[in-house]
Amino acid sequence: MSDTENTPPVTPSQPSPAKSNDRRRQLLTGLAAVVAVGVLGYGAYYMLVASHYVSTDNAYVGAETAQVNALVGGPVARILVKETQTVKAGDVLLVIDDADANIAVQSARAALATAERRVMGYYANDKALGGQMGAREADIVRADAGIKAAEAEVNRTKFEFERRKNLATSGAVSQEEVVATESAYAAAIANLNAARAARIQAQAALASAEGNRQSNATLIAGVKPGENPEIMAARARLASAELELERTVVRAPVAGVVTRKSVQVGQQVQTGTPLMSVVPISQAYVDANFKEVQLKKVQPGQEVELTSDLYGEGVKYKGKVVGVSGGTGSAFSLIPAQNASGNWIKVVQRLPVRIQIDEKDLKMHPLRVGLSMKAKIDVSK
Numbered sequence: 001m002s003d004t005e006n007t008p009p010v011t012p013s014q015p016s017p018a019k020s021n022d023r024r025r026q027l028l029t030g031l032a033a034v035v036a037v038g039v040l041g042y043g044a045y046y047m048l049v050a051s052h053y054v055s056t057d058n059a060y061v062g063a064e065t066a067q068v069n070a071l072v073g074g075p076v077a078r079i080l081v082k083e084t085q086t087v088k089a090g091d092v093l094l095v096i097d098d099a100d101a102n103i104a105v106q107s108a109r110a111a112l113a114t115a116e117r118r119v120m121g122y123y124a125n126d127k128a129l130g131g132q133m134g135a136r137e138a139d140i141v142r143a144d145a146g147i148k149a150a151e152a153e154v155n156r157t158k159f160e161f162e163r164r165k166n167l168a169t170s171g172a173v174s175q176e177e178v179v180a181t182e183s184a185y186a187a188a189i190a191n192l193n194a195a196r197a198a199r200i201q202a203q204a205a206l207a208s209a210e211g212n213r214q215s216n217a218t219l220i221a222g223v224k225p226g227e228n229p230e231i232m233a234a235r236a237r238l239a240s241a242e243l244e245l246e247r248t249v250v251r252a253p254v255a256g257v258v259t260r261k262s263v264q265v266g267q268q269v270q271t272g273t274p275l276m277s278v279v280p281i282s283q284a285y286v287d288a289n290f291k292e293v294q295l296k297k298v299q300p301g302q303e304v305e306l307t308s309d310l311y312g313e314g315v316k317y318k319g320k321v322v323g324v325s326g327g328t329g330s331a332f333s334l335i336p337a338q339n340a341s342g343n344w345i346k347v348v349q350r351l352p353v354r355i356q357i358d359e360k361d362l363k364m365h366p367l368r369v370g371l372s373m374k375a376k377i378d379v380s381k
Helices: 017-048 099-168 175-217 229-246 359-364
Strands: 053-062 066-069 074-079 092-096 249-251 256-259 274-279 285-291 303-308 312-324 350-357 372-378
Touching: 092 274, 099 175, 099 229, 285 303, 285 372, 303 350, 312 359, 350 359, 350 372
Parallel strands: none
Antiparallel strands: 053 285, 053 372, 066 274, 074 092, 092 249, 256 274, 285 350, 303 312, 303 372, 312 350
């Protein structure tokens, strides 16, 4: 037999149990060290960074959409914009037929001219009535003079009548002279009564003239012709008619994008009919729905970093917290949740936080209402 055949097989050496335990202990110690370092690192990261921010991806773009309604009734004559068109504040959106409004303006102008002439007549009539009062006062003076003359004539004729009457008893004068003087005396008394009646009539005429002037004065007292209530009322009616005419031209209340256009040329619209909406995308904001446990440190004025799904993480918007809603969405729903039932399950609620977006960022990267956003609020300040 050869030497190789007589050589016994070599058996690999087995590690001792003590060495295996040491190796296991080293591995566990290393793993514990790694876990400890990870925990400490996360704790440090949370204390120094993560605790200073709260974030959510439950956020959406919103805007105070301007509803455009018809302010006057009539058929639509022209529509100058289309759906999704960008408009500026004051741009003409559509025109309502203005034939009736033009007629109303012309009628109001004619009514104003009539009122102006009527009021000028009041002032002219005041002067005329003043002249009439002067004439009536002169009539009274003339009547007084007539009464004095009549009284003198009565005294004279009475004296003559009595003198001749006394002489007639002695036969110095004839009976015819007595009768003549008696008739003259009676005529003088009648003239005196007529003069007194004329004075009463003159006084009545003066009182009537004074009443007419006072009545006319109430229409013009304390105001200039241009400030007379009748003229001011006519001007107001004219202004109202002109406003109705102006409102036949429907303009954009704000700058934005036309949406929800629901009107066609020739359509008969009434006052208050919805025509379209204008979304002011330059004034867009974000409503971020944070969990109630995240809102402890959220305050108005805090800075916010926003990203949109539209532009991706590469485009970041700056924003500020405007305020926190007064209630959750479920609290203001049509049928609020009732938690009095026996199978109640607590659900973490969310509150909308209104965030104002920086105008410069919006101008560079416009957004649209309803787009999804991500919001991260810096609550360290």
